[in-house]
Amino acid sequence: MRVVIAYHSDYGNTKKMADAIAAGMRAGQTDISIDLHSAGETSLQDLLTADVIVFGTPVHMGSMAWQMKQLIDRAAKLWMEGALEGKVGGVFATGGGFGGAGGGVEQTMISLYSNFLEHGMVVIGFPKSLPAYADGGLQWGPYGRSGNHEGMPDTVSEAALAAARSYGSHLIEVAGKINT
């Protein structure tokens, strides 16, 4: 199984979530190769050769970081060719979350999924029965709140990282079933 995790991270929180997803994917798996790349470093070839594609972004002004959108727009060529059809996709995000209601994280994650569905990919959400869902889960995928109650930058919690690991394991389990 080949996985590419493409993310943007200015201050390291989204990268921590990406690393945790990768750790969850590796747990108990031997036949797996995971490429972790920033969005800017992700090539179209990385997407083409992957069985599983995971996109992660910080929320920036209520939507994805422009670096993720740039990758999405670069990959429009693959849409023309239908080259990503049938691949498995998952998403994750971090945000300051000031106000406690997510600060735009849901529509950010949904717009990542919208792109995957446009490519004809099979998207995998985050079931509430999985470990750590209650602290870091949304049905769309894991979410880490990185802001404090004063609206200032802090760090994603261990609970959010546990949710990311849980989601990583789940993605590989489901992708394995789809690819058999």
Ligand SMILES: Cc1cc2nc3c(=O)[nH]c(=O)nc-3n(C[C@H](O)[C@H](O)[C@H](O)COP(=O)(O)O)c2cc1C
């Ligand atoms: C330009 C900018 C805009 C932001 N807009 C939002 C926002 O609309 N909603 C939100 O919840 N957090 C927002 N944040 C906070 C980031 O999403 C949050 O700090 C995130 O965890 C940063 O991820 P990183 O550490 O991987 O860069 C914004 C941060 C920046 C720099």
